[in-house]
Amino acid sequence: MxxxxxxxxxxxxxxxxxxxxxxxxxxxxxxxxxxxxxxxxxxxxxxxxxxxxxxxxxxxxxxxxxxxxxxxxxxxxxxxxxxxxxxxxxxxxxxxxxxxxxxxxxxxxxxxxxxxxxxxxxxxxxxxxxxxxxxxxxxxxxxxxxxxxxxxTRYHPLAYAVEEVLKSGKLGKPKRFTADFSMDFPMDDKPTSHRMLDPVLGGGALLDMGPYPSVWAMLLVHRNPYNKDTDPKVLTSYQTVYERTNVDLNSRWLVDWKGLCQGQLLTDLGSAGLREATAVLQCEEGDLIIEYPPYCSEAFQIHPRPERDLGTIKEKSRHVHPIAKGNNxxxxxxxxxxxxxxxxKLESDRMPWTESKIVQGWFDVVRTSGPTATATMKGHASK
Ligand SMILES: NC(=O)c1ccc[n+]([C@@H]2O[C@H](COP(=O)([O-])OP(=O)(O)OC[C@H]3O[C@@H](n4cnc5c(N)ncnc54)[C@H](OP(=O)(O)O)[C@@H]3O)[C@@H](O)[C@H]2O)c1
Structure with a gap:
């Protein structure tokens, strides 16, 4: 056909x-x-x-x-x-x-x-x-x-492979989660009109890079078979301001999935994060580690619990799921x-509107609780 x-x-x-x-x-x-x-x-x-x-x-x-x-x-x-x-x-x-x-x-x-x-x-x-x-x-x-x-990222071979691991139940119930997308971005060398610096273009770390720790929060915790909380909330957040243009140099926020676990999310333009682990889900039976880069990871690892005798997973393993050759x-x-x-269909089951709304809602809380509230950008956008 x-x-x-x-x-x-x-x-x-x-x-x-x-x-x-x-x-x-x-x-x-x-x-x-x-x-x-x-x-x-x-x-x-x-x-x-x-x-x-x-x-x-x-x-x-x-x-x-x-x-x-x-x-x-x-x-x-x-x-x-x-x-x-x-x-x-x-x-x-x-x-x-x-x-x-x-x-x-x-x-x-x-x-x-x-x-x-x-x-x-x-x-x-x-x-x-x-x-x-x-x-x-x-x-x-x-x-x-x-x-x-x-x-x-949700449609990459790795995302499907990780989903299978979670569905298998072998990691057990999540206990805690961390995710980070950060880089050494040369802010001081860029003109203030650069889209990463200019508040008129939505500059700063949160809106540009925040979607990626959020992708893994959604894939590993929110869509985890153990999760029942449909509306995970931000408990606390902090933004550091880049003073030349008043956008956020970094943003950190803590999310609570009621009855399951908490997740600490971070994005930073001032200092690169660890290459070995861009997102980590620690569970009762073992830990799942997503390797850098968070937007296009091609490998994950499964580790025993740090206290090895506690979980059923006893050996480390590494799993590679590359993007097909010639494709970005x-x-x-x-x-x-x-x-x-x-x-x-009006929406995709793998990236439904409800899940975009959850992440957008987190960004609203981080920005309105911090110094880069939405109001600073509104009315400025024009072609
Ligand atoms: N999925 C990902 O991995 C990924 C990666 C990078 C960026 N992004 C997203 O894609 C968007 C664009 O990022 P980019 O890196 O492609 O930016 P970019 O290289 O600066 O391109 C943006 C384009 O938007 C158009 N534009 C319209 N009004 C503009 C204005 N006032 N100022 C500047 N450009 C304007 C321009 O094209 P014309 O002149 O042709 O109209 C410009 O080339 C962002 O929202 C970013 O978050 C996603």
Missing amino acids: APFTIRWGIISTGGISTKFVHDLLVDPSSREVSDVAHKVVAVGSRSVESAQKFVDKFKATPDDESPSWGIKNGVFDRVKARGTYQEVYDDPDVDAIYVGTPHTLHYENTKDALTAGKNVLCEKPFTLDSAELDELIALAKEKNLFLMEAVW GMSYEADEVARCIRDK
């Missing part, structure tokens, strides 16, 4: 849009996918020159690079370069929009796309706050359209979007 093909419109021509389009151009069989396929039909930018440059660059992909498969096999054949985003939303040839703009534009871009009748995959963080997210979800429901936050790792979420649209 012919694969179900989804026709994408791409919003913006920055770093992440480039990676996403790269993956749409890779041969799906490289990741053993044959039921869905992708076409890129329109690219929207703030200037038509930039859109055209983006298109031309992909068209010139050297033969030995993986996206050349898509160039030779019609994925990019009739792609249109547009000088406004609205032209892409209004294009009748487009089934789904990928939003790859800075955080502060996600709400506006997603709303415009849904209003024009398009399904949407929007980069993380979904929005600036829960009120914006609630509005987008209501609009998707009203319009009967698919909507998903682009949390690609974004192809898997694109396949999920195609399948959901084919199956007429």
Whole structure:
């Protein structure tokens, strides 16, 4: 049977849009996918020159690079370069929009796309706050359209493998959890207009990197078969301010899953975290360790409890689940979007709206309790 093909419109021509389009151009069989396929039909930018440059660059992909498969096999054949985003939303040839703009534009871009009748995959963080997210979800429901936050990590081979370990029950009940995504980001060397520094573009650690400790909190604790708490709350949080621009240099928050365990989450632009363990779930029978990087980990370890005689797991083991060769790792979420649209779903079971809402709610608490409250960014976002 012919694969179900989804026709994408791409919003913006920055770093992440480039990676996403790269993956749409890779041969799906490289990741053993044959039921869905992708076409890129329109690219929207703030200037038509930039859109055209983006298109031309992909068209010139050297033969030995993986996206050349898509160039030779019609994925990019009739792609249109547009000088406004609205032209892409209004294009009748487009089934789904990928939003790859800075955080502060996600709400506006997603709303415009849904209003024009398009399904949407929007980069993380979904929005600036829960009120914006609630509005987008209501609009998707009203319009009967698919909507998903682009949390690609949830669709990686490693995420499925870890889920199987948790379902097997061999780790036992969770006792505690920690997760960290931090880096030595050269803040002082960057202009204040850089999107990681500029509050107008949603700068700071929390909104950009906070989604990743949160991914593992959701995958390892929230979706753990032992968890019954559907609304885990932030107990306490702290943000350190980067004084040049008043965004958060780091954010830490403690989450409680009632009746199960607590999780300590951390993101920091000032100091890199441990490479050996980006997330750790300690359980009654043994510990699960996710190796760095948290956004695209390819290996996890299972360890005996630190007090070895206490748990049933006695030996260390390491399990490798790589991203398929030639893919950046974004192809898997694109396949999920195609399948959901084919199956007429409005949301993905692996990245449901309720779970985006929980994480967005944590960010609201961290920011409103700390110095980087939402109000500082609102009203500043514009194309
Ligand atoms: N999933 C992941 O692993 C991942 C990784 C990196 C980033 N992200 C997310 O993707 C989003 C974009 O990040 P990025 O690193 O791709 O950023 P980027 O390289 O700066 O690209 C953002 C693009 O947005 C467009 N844009 C529209 N209004 C803008 C404005 N006022 N200022 C700057 N750019 C504007 C520009 O494209 P045009 O000029 O063509 O319109 C720009 O190239 C962020 O929300 C980030 O959290 C996700």
